[in-house]
Structures are given as C-alpha cells and as structure tokens.
Amino acid sequence: MRVLVAEDAEDLAELIAAGLRRAGCAVDTVHSGAAAQDHLSLYAYDVVVLDRDLPLVHGDDVARELAASGGRTRILMLTAASTTEDRVAGLDLGADDYLPKPFEFPELVARVRALGRRSAPAAPPxxxxxxxxxxxxxxxxxxxxxxxxxxxxxxxxxxxxxxxxxxxxxxxxxxxxxxxxxxxxxxxxxxxxxxxxxxxxxxxxxxxxxxxxxxxx
CATH class of the missing domain: 1.10.10.10 (Winged helix-like DNA-binding domain superfamily/Winged helix DNA-binding domain)
Known part of the structure; x- marks a missing residue:
C-alpha cells in the first residue's frame, strides 16, 4: 500500500511514516499543502494522511480538490480539532475518515489499512x-x-x-x-x-x- 503523510510537524510526520513502514506501507512525507498537491498529482497513492492545518495550502483545500478529482486515493484527516462539528466539516469536505490528535498509533495504522482496502481494486483477503x-x-x-x-x-x-x-x-x-x-x-x-x-x-x-x-x- 502506498501512503502520503502530509503533516507540517516534521518530527510527527517522520514518526507516523516510520510506523506505517513497519506495518508494510511505502510512505512519502510532505510538510505543506502545496507539496501535498504536487505529490498527489504525480503519484498514485492509496491513502493520504492529511493534517488539516497545513501551511501554504490549507488541508481543507487539499481534501476538497482531491475529492473533486474523483481519484481512488482515500483521505484520513488528522487534526487537533476534535469536536463533532469539526469531524462533520472534515467529512463534508471529502475526507473518508477523521482521527483527532492525540491518537493511539495502532488505531491510525488500522484506519489506514481499512482505507487502503477501500482504495484498492476489490480482491479477496x-x-x-x-x-x-x-x-x-x-x-x-x-x-x-x-x-x-x-x-x-x-x-x-x-x-x-x-x-x-x-x-x-x-x-x-x-x-x-x-x-x-x-x-x-x-x-x-x-x-x-x-x-x-x-x-x-x-x-x-x-x-x-x-x-x-x-x-x-
């Protein structure tokens, strides 16, 4: 499974990437919304772990653009905003799942894997x-x-x-x-x-x- 981690906190991005690699994913990291857009236009990702508060281009705009493109990349929105209204807003933007910070890493891996199964062509387990x-x-x-x-x-x-x-x-x-x-x-x-x-x-x-x-x- 190929994953893009878009997170402006570089230490956290690398921590997430390292854990996902241990779980068997091929992972790239970027630290701004503009870089996320560039990578998403160049490579076929199964899942993007998307921080909502990205610099240069807001994560909301990245999610909205990606959802409108009709591609197969699934969006896991990762953000410190954790109210019900925030979750609803994120999902309405086109996110497939929403995980508030702080989070338990096994849950993040499980959610990424679940989204990856939805992204990939249907195949038996x-x-x-x-x-x-x-x-x-x-x-x-x-x-x-x-x-x-x-x-x-x-x-x-x-x-x-x-x-x-x-x-x-x-x-x-x-x-x-x-x-x-x-x-x-x-x-x-x-x-x-x-x-x-x-x-x-x-x-x-x-x-x-x-x-x-x-x-x-």
Whole structure:
C-alpha cells in the first residue's frame, strides 16, 4: 500500500511514516499543502494522511480538490480539532475518515489499512494460485502448506502478482505500487526483490519473466 503523510510537524510526520513502514506501507512525507498537491498529482497513492492545518495550502483545500478529482486515493484527516462539528466539516469536505490528535498509533495504522482496502481494486483477503496461499489480513504466505518468511517488499510484490491473476505486471508498475517516491526508476530493486522472492518460493519456479514486458505468476 502506498501512503502520503502530509503533516507540517516534521518530527510527527517522520514518526507516523516510520510506523506505517513497519506495518508494510511505502510512505512519502510532505510538510505543506502545496507539496501535498504536487505529490498527489504525480503519484498514485492509496491513502493520504492529511493534517488539516497545513501551511501554504490549507488541508481543507487539499481534501476538497482531491475529492473533486474523483481519484481512488482515500483521505484520513488528522487534526487537533476534535469536536463533532469539526469531524462533520472534515467529512463534508471529502475526507473518508477523521482521527483527532492525540491518537493511539495502532488505531491510525488500522484506519489506514481499512482505507487502503477501500482504495484498492476489490480482491479477496486470501488469494491462492499455483499452490501459493497469501493472506492479506494476517500477512502470511505458504506454498503447498509450507509457511514462508517473506520481507515486506517480497510480500507486496507477490500480492500484486496474485492480484494480476496470471496477467503480466511490468517492473514499472511494481516500482510504482510497492516502493515510495524516492525509488530511482533505474534501480535494480525490483530485479533483486524478484530474485529473492523466487528463492523463497522454491522449486519448481512459479514466477516467469516475459522478456521486455514484465513478470507473471
């Protein structure tokens, strides 16, 4: 899942980002409404964690513009304003969820995950193909009943391949969906992760390279 954290308090933004990364998300951070608008126009995010009181461009304006665009990015509005009227106002602007500060971090992660499920194309919580069973809720993977220990990136890449249901997924799409904005488009990260994923899945091989196009399961 790809998440943008738009929070003007840099320490808090990095704290949120670090926690979401530990939960398996690819996360970018920005500290103004203008920067949030720029990132949202450039990258396909599943969820934006949006501070309401952002400098340069107010968070309300970011939410209003994003909601009007009709895109799939879900909005979790994060703000110190916690009255019922504030929550109603935020939701009326187009936010999908509203979490007042201070908050408990496990709740934020759970809300981001819930919004991510609404953002992504509908997929079953458990996917199976070629003897591989991936549980997106428990984040577990097995092959022919044997439990596998995958890294966060290996899990995300395998999930994307399973969602393709036998279709080919390009390296560019994998990089866009499983890494953050700092990933170099010329990086070998996809190739290296794919090599390690193949090794973890074992024999016989189930991930095939379609030369010049991408990968399929």
């Amino acid at each position: 458990v996917m199976e193909r070629s003897g591989i069973r991936l549980d997106t809720v428990r984040r577990t993977v097995s092959r022919d009943g044997r439990q596998l220990a995958l890294s966060v990136k290996q899990f995300d890449v395998l999930r994307i391949l399973l969602q393709a249901d036998g279709g080919v997924v390009s390296a560019e799409e994998l990089l866009e969906r499983a890494w953050d904005a700092h990933a170099d488009p010329f990086t070998t990260a996809v190739r290296v992760t794919m090599s390690k994923l193949r090794a973890a899945l074992g024999e016989p091989p189930v991930i095939h390279t379609v030369q010049g196009v991408g990968y399929r399961l």
